[in-house]
Amino acid sequence: MEVTETLNINYSNFFTDIDNSFKELSVSITTDPDDIKILIDEENTTIGISSPTFIGLGYIFVTVVDADEGRLEVTIPVYVSIVTSSELEEDVVSTFK
Numbered sequence: 218m219e220v221t222e223t224l225n226i227n228y229s230n231f232f233t234d235i236d237n238s239f240k241e242l243s244v245s246i247t248t249d250p251d252d253i254k255i256l257i258d259e260e261n262t263t264i265g266i267s268s269p270t271f272i273g274l275g276y277i278f279v280t281v282v283d284a285d286e287g288r289l290e291v292t293i294p295v296y297v298s299i300v301t302s303s304e305l306e307e308d309v310v311s312t313f314k
């Protein structure tokens with residue numbers, strides 16, 4: 218059985234704009250490589266990050282644009298390492314490659 222763990226983050230309090238409410242901001246999130254998966258829940262302002270097949274150094278790119286075309290761009294380096302046990306399964310090896 219393969220277990221894929223997902224890191225969930227609420228991004229609504231990571232950036233603000235003086236002139237625009239958070240709901241008026243346009244947020245886009247991409248990754249490199251594409252094997253790092255991002256699930257965006259705009260209603261709850263959360264993202265889920267997982268990497269079921271990639272191991273190594275990758276990047277998450279966040280771009281926020283306001284109504285006046287003001288732009289914030291952030292690059293977040295992430296290191297993905299292999300998971301061989303899970304706290305959810307009492308440290309029993311669930312995936313071994």
